[in-house]
Amino acid sequence: MEKLLCGVDLGGTKLSVGLVKTDGVLIDRIVVYDHISKGEEDMIGQISDLINELLLRNKIKDDNLLGIGVGFAGHLRIKQGIVITTSNFKGFKLKNFPIRDAIKEHFKSKMEVIVDNDANAQAYSEYRFGSGVGYDSMIFLTISTGIGAGIILDGRIYHGMTGTAGEFGHTIVDPHSDIQCGCGNYGCLMSCAGGLSLPQIVKKKLKKGMKTKLQIDRSSNLEAVDGKMIKQGLDLDDELCKEVVLECADYIGIGIYNLFQIFNPPAITLGGGLMYWGDLYFKRIKEKFYTLARDMLYDKIDISLTKLGGDAGLIGAAALLLEKR
Amino acid sequence: MEKLLCGVDLGGTKLSVGLVKTDGVLIDRIVVYDHISKGEEDMIGQISDLINELLLRNKIKDDNLLGIGVGFAGHLRIKQGIVITTSNFKGFKLKNFPIRDAIKEHFKSKMEVIVDNDANAQAYSEYRFGSGVGYDSMIFLTISTGIGAGIILDGRIYHGMTGTAGEFGHTIVDPHSDIQCGCGNYGCLMSCAGGLSLPQIVKKKLKKGMKTKLQIDRSSNLEAVDGKMIKQGLDLDDELCKEVVLECADYIGIGIYNLFQIFNPPAITLGGGLMYWGDLYFKRIKEKFYTLARDMLYDKIDISLTKLGGDAGLIGAAALLLEKR
Numbered sequence: 001m002e003k004l005l006c007g008v009d010l011g012g013t014k015l016s017v018g019l020v021k022t023d024g025v026l027i028d029r030i031v032v033y034d035h036i037s038k039g040e041e042d043m044i045g046q047i048s049d050l051i052n053e054l055l056l057r058n059k060i061k062d063d064n065l066l067g068i069g070v071g072f073a074g075h076l077r078i079k080q081g082i083v084i085t086t087s088n089f090k091g092f093k094l095k096n097f098p099i100r101d102a103i104k105e106h107f108k109s110k111m112e113v114i115v116d117n118d119a120n121a122q123a124y125s126e127y128r129f130g131s132g133v134g135y136d137s138m139i140f141l142t143i144s145t146g147i148g149a150g151i152i153l154d155g156r157i158y159h160g161m162t163g164t165a166g167e168f169g170h171t172i173v174d175p176h177s178d179i180q181c182g183c184g185n186y187g188c189l190m191s192c193a194g195g196l197s198l199p200q201i202v203k204k205k206l207k208k209g210m211k212t213k214l215q216i217d218r219s220s221n222l223e224a225v226d227g228k229m230i231k232q233g234l235d236l237d238d239e240l241c242k243e244v245v246l247e248c249a250d251y252i253g254i255g256i257y258n259l260f261q262i263f264n265p266p267a268i269t270l271g272g273g274l275m276y277w278g279d280l281y282f283k284r285i286k287e288k289f290y291t292l293a294r295d296m297l298y299d300k301i302d303i304s305l306t307k308l309g310g311d312a313g314l315i316g317a318a319a320l321l322l323e324k325r
Numbered sequence: 326m327e328k329l330l331c332g333v334d335l336g337g338t339k340l341s342v343g344l345v346k347t348d349g350v351l352i353d354r355i356v357v358y359d360h361i362s363k364g365e366e367d368m369i370g371q372i373s374d375l376i377n378e379l380l381l382r383n384k385i386k387d388d389n390l391l392g393i394g395v396g397f398a399g400h401l402r403i404k405q406g407i408v409i410t411t412s413n414f415k416g417f418k419l420k421n422f423p424i425r426d427a428i429k430e431h432f433k434s435k436m437e438v439i440v441d442n443d444a445n446a447q448a449y450s451e452y453r454f455g456s457g458v459g460y461d462s463m464i465f466l467t468i469s470t471g472i473g474a475g476i477i478l479d480g481r482i483y484h485g486m487t488g489t490a491g492e493f494g495h496t497i498v499d500p501h502s503d504i505q506c507g508c509g510n511y512g513c514l515m516s517c518a519g520g521l522s523l524p525q526i527v528k529k530k531l532k533k534g535m536k537t538k539l540q541i542d543r544s545s546n547l548e549a550v551d552g553k554m555i556k557q558g559l560d561l562d563d564e565l566c567k568e569v570v571l572e573c574a575d576y577i578g579i580g581i582y583n584l585f586q587i588f589n590p591p592a593i594t595l596g597g598g599l600m601y602w603g604d605l606y607f608k609r610i611k612e613k614f615y616t617l618a619r620d621m622l623y624d625k626i627d628i629s630l631t632k633l634g635g636d637a638g639l640i641g642a643a644a645l646l647l648e649k650r
Contacts, residue, residue, distance in 0.1 A: 075623070084623055137486070149587075153478065160589025161462070162624045170621070171583040175499060175575075185617055250500075258496040262474075262587065264485025292510055296495070298400070298409055299487045 007318030012088030067112030078163025123150020125316030253288020332643030337413030392437030403488025448475020450641030578613020
């Protein structure tokens, strides 16, 4: 019987555990949301229980697993499999936690467990099974509440010294910006174009006197503004929302241009929650990129959308086991 | 007899040809400046003549060379050894020129000839013989008339798809800047902190009413402002020059911070003509970096100055022959 991959997508909201074939096809999965209320050890125990439940109901022995791949929303010491920190789990949960070994303890000693950053896992699944197929290198940019990149060079995930490479959302693209990022700095890409900054971006436009059809105003529910609300505005042909989307797109276009100048990659793939803003957004991103790159672009670069849907994180986590290390 | 490396540093002002030992020690070199007045084929012939002259006067047979490494100030199709374009040679000279094969034709067929971008060559020499010794990866940033990076990952030069990776000077760090780069864009790192932009930066400060001890004013000889003139101002404790240096340093600090977030490298080395601005400049660069990186820096990063002097380009060109390909 062909061996299977087990993927674990461990985020601050959702914990998904799945069985994936080596061709990237998801066989079965369990999704829970109550992991976040547990302590660290209990959370790891829950992950182990969910894996065993999946194996049992699919009549698969753990010997039939190639291993367990974990995609984690936070910073990791990659070689040691230790969480450094994460802003996605409240109360410093999992800070300095040896997550890889803690999971390993629940299984036979020969079970391989690989833990990586979730953006890296998604990048790798895109490279193996999605828009990156056919390229030896590619960059995956996830644009959501935050912004991050997974860098695939010559078929391998590029991690850097500690394991935190690809934190592209924190690169500064507008140092005179007055929008502060969660990291404390001003003008990083995340603060200019990430989901978390939408309330501040909208607030600035309201201050300038722009009108909106949305039921928001400066004083009350501005903090509730998120990507979905902006999308509703787009569907209503709302001027303010359109301008927000185009402004964010311009910054992402700059970001992609910067990636191009640094990496000269054959392919850049975009994913993440804000991509549902649709054509207006994606077209403007590409326009901005090509306006900047012009005659400095000597070979075609493939700027595409993710081909993997909502399970990209889970499939990517599983696919980590296929990377040549 | 131990084999030697032949290095060729081909720039728009200076052509240097040298013999280098495999430990990076320069044995002999010839420098000329009249290559720029020649046609393409004559320039290649001159390079060949200079190499033969060096071999002759050092009593070395061409069989004793490991090969010829060429560092070139311009964009290359790296796999094909073809110049794409360069802004350093007037009249589109060398555009689309197959420089590697043209040099090869002057030597025995088994002579290895490697051509790479000059920033890459310098980065590689820094990695082999300079501040990068002991690290598996590093980034070399050259700050001069222009700004560029050489990226060494796991002991190899990272080239990207075409061969133009590392054009870090063209990454945009201030999109609302009104200073235009030679590339046509506004607000790229080169336009904010490169030598070519100094006249524009000084002009803005004069416009704001800043006084200077230098003999420059808005109308007359502003275009003559260069790094050396600013350095003279520093030595005179000139306020305007100090402010220019600190402003440029802040942008370089942002650039290094961006490199850190993207690559998470163990080492970044700075070289290039503007580094002679000295301590005021280098200290401020590091201050800006650490102010931005703060608690996101989990491991020590070594930010250093080049250890190789004016011959770094030549030694780097020769060292290209030592890279595992």
